[in-house]
Amino acid sequence: MSAARTEIVQTAARPGGSVSRAWLRALELTAPIPRQRGRVLPAVVDELGHRLGDKPALLSERECFSYRDLAGRARRYARWALARGVAKGDVVGLLMPNRPEYLAVWLGVTRVGGVVALLNTNLTGPSLAHCVQAASATHVIVAAELADALETALPHLAAPPQVWAHGGARGLGATIEALTDAPLGAEEARDVTIDDRALYIFTSGSTGMPKAVNVSHARVMQWGLWFAGMMDAQPGDRLYNCLPMYHSVGGVLAPGAVLAAGGSMVVRERFSASQFWSDINRWECTAFQYIGELCRYLLHLPRAENETGHRLRLAVGNGLAAGVWEAFQQRFRIPQVLEFYAATEGGLSLFNVQGRPGAIGHIPPYLEHRYAPALVRFDSDTGAPVRDENGFCIRCGVNEPGEALGKVRHDPAGAGGRFEGYTSAAETEKKVLRNVFAPGDAWVRTGDLMRRDEKGFFYFVDRVGDxxxxxxxxxxxxxxxxxxxxxxxxxxxxxxxxxxxxxxxxxxxxxxxxxxxxxxxxxxxxxxxxxxxxxxxxxxxxxxxxxxxxxxxxxxxxxxxxxxxxxxxxxxxxxxxxxxxxxxxxxxxxxxxxxxxxxxx
Missing domain, CATH: 3.30.300.30 (ANL, C-terminal domain)
Structure with a gap:
């Protein structure tokens, strides 16, 4: 393994909470991405399978995968995709609850050029059918317990995909077990690069049904390595993940950051407030992913002895209100909270490395030119940014709420953070605002109102639109x-x-x-x-x-x-x-x- 590759699992010692070092770590880890075009996450996992062997990678009540197990399991799914004629760019839908197998499926299929559509496990009928159709999925892998939900969607599809049930004696699992987990041969390997599409992740936009977001291998790598840097992820870390794996945070960002550092991730099918602290202690977790609502639920629980005797060093997530933040951090003795804001579509992300309660991010002055969003005045009656007499948008003042915009960039060096849009060109164009500050410029609309205080901290205000x-x-x-x-x-x-x-x-x-x-x-x-x-x-x-x-x-x-x-x-x-x-x-x-x-x- 080269020196550049070795640094992925051998990060420096923790710098004592230095804000600048957090940003520098993230920048250093992601800088090689554009230069190593064939280095995609499935290939990284393959390497780590050899390097880390029996070290735990994914842990759960249902199953546990070492790095060797995960790499081998992914190779079996790669061979399954090849045997079914999945060509480069063909789409395989994945409808499965949280479990280690989930990651193995999409790592394997994308390793040989397939695109995996991560389907929301709460959907049924027309809504689920819309997602399958929007992704143009020709195959769907469905967990046995969700087969009935998929059945309600099939009548709404003009061209139903081939369905592969996972579970049971005659299910897909038995087929996978029969395949070899040996390294892919030259005749099996495909030329997959960071520019190729890896995933479709669904998000609700400002209007209409869920939209399929294009996620390239470059962005998969960017998410994982960037968060590994921001979290100062270490080989000894164990991250608790109870967020849905069909979302970008639970299914890509969290495992990507942990695997990039050579750590472990505990996978729980769904959040349980009553079992949370038992899980954290039993699995000896050092970090967990949250959404604000999760933290609020935990605060409503009666006090318990096991809620402070943990090894947690970090809680990372989004949507944590200032009042809940302070009460949560104090009661449960969480050393660090890392709040962030990011759009699945790309184009804008913010990080509150300082841990200021209520803020969603702050950008160091020396990186303003590269990462700072624009906050522009917004007209709630028209649902659009306000334009001046010259037709350009108006930047907000200090603490003035406005819609956050992210710059559309085409710099190859920033491939991992670029806006990649949706499967629908029309929906992609709706998301882009043009001639914002100068003729011909383009910015991504977030649909979120934010304000920025006098010290440069960003705060979420509200959603706009529908x-x-x-x-x-x-x-x-x-x-x-x-x-x-x-x-x-x-x-x-x-x-x-x-x-x-x-x-x-x-x-x-x-x-x-x-x-x-x-x-x-x-x-x-x-x-x-x-x-x-x-x-x-x-x-x-x-x-x-x-x-x-x-x-x-x-x-x-x-x-x-x-x-x-x-x-x-x-x-x-x-x-x-x-x-x-x-x-x-x-x-x-x-x-x-x-x-x-x-x-x-």
Whole structure:
């Protein structure tokens, strides 16, 4: 292994929290990416399989893979793809819960030029079918326990893919076991470079159904190595990951950073607040990935003896509000919190290496020219940035909220951080804002409002457009409104997010205009078949009529302002009560209970 390759698993000793050194580590680790064009993550894992052998790579209750196991397992999936005629650029969908096998699948298929579409395990029916179709998947590998969910999507596809069930005596697993895990021969290896597409990861944009984001091998390498540098990841680190592996953080960034350092990752199928500290201690984890909601759940737990006797040195993630941050870090004695902001599409990322509560990032002055986003004034009525008399956008002042934009760059040296867009050229173009500060320049719209304080720290303010976040997921209002409108008796549906005291993000609420009485139990059943739990409206408002402008902007603003407070509107309100598992009339005492936190969401 060359010196350049050796440094991936032999990082320097921790520098005592130096902000500059964190940035320098990340820059040093990612600098070789453009020069080593054939060096993709599957090839790196193959090398580490030889180098680190029996050292644990991925750990879980279900299975544990050493580096040798992971590399060998990936080679078997590579051979499976070759045997099925998966050509370079062909797409294989992956619908599987969190487990070590998940990583082996996409490492193997992408090793021989296939592209893997990471499918959201919460989706069913038309939503899941849309994702399969958007990725043009010709094969789908599905875990046995999710086969029924995939079946609901197949009737909505004009050309259903070939389905490979993983699990059971006759499943794909048995086929994989029968293949050799020996190194790929010359006749099997394909010329895969960092410029080739590796993955499709789905994200909800400002409007419409989920969009398939293009993720090249360059960006896979960039994510892993950059975070290895920012986290000061070490061979002795063990990262706890309970975030969905179909997302960029849980499925690419976290394992990429750990593997780049020669460390280990503990994989849990889903987050469990009651089991969290037991897992952290039993697996002797030194770091974990969070979203803000996860930390809030943990704070609601009764105090326990095992919540501070851990080996954690770091919590890394996004969406941690300042108040929750300080309480979380103090109560659980977390030495360092590394908050970051990044778009799956690329073009913009921020890192709060200093650990300032509530901030999502800060860029050293000497890197401003390369990484700083632009914050521009935003018109909430038009849904677009404000232009001056010359037609250019207006930069925000100190602490002035504005939409964050990331510069579109074509520099080959920055291949890992470039904006790569979606499978749809039209959707990609919608994301790009042109002639922003000068004729011909191009910037990526994030759809997020931010502000920057006098010391240069960035803070998230709110989402713009028709998407809000709830339970760590983006919810596209148009998709929810479409499913509501498909229910018999619903004439008009307006969907929006409302703030709930003490909760991260915004909860879904729908204002409905109905033809006569509506069966709320049947409506919930209808939504449960078509939408994941986080996308179903938590609150309903039954309106006598829709008072809309042509663009619907004004009416929606009023609805959001009134929220779910019975004192603010005379229309009947309903709340999906988690204990009763039904929509229940929302009165003043229930409203007070929700706001006080005595009624859990």
């Amino acid at each position: 998407t809000f976040r709830w339970k760590g997921e983006n919810v596209a209002t148009s998709e929810v409104a479409q499913e509501l409108g498909a229910f018999d008796g619903v004439l008009h549906a307006s969907v929006y997010g409302v703030a709930v005291p003490g909760a991260e993000g915004r909860a879904g609420m729908a204002a409905l205009v109905c033809e006569g009485a509506i069966d709320l139990a049947a409506l919930h059943g209808h939504l449960a078949e078509r939408l994941p739990a986080y996308a179903r409206p938590l609150f309903l408002r039954l309106c006598p009529q829709a008072t809309l402008t042509g663009t619907f902007k004004y009416a929606k603003t009023d609805l959001v302002r009134q929220g779910f407070d019975p004192a603010q509107c005379a229309d009947p309100l309903y709340f999906y009560h988690p204990e009763r598992r039904a929509y229940t009339a929302l009165d003043a005492p229930m409203y007070d209970g929700i706001c006080a936190g005595s009624i859990r969401l």
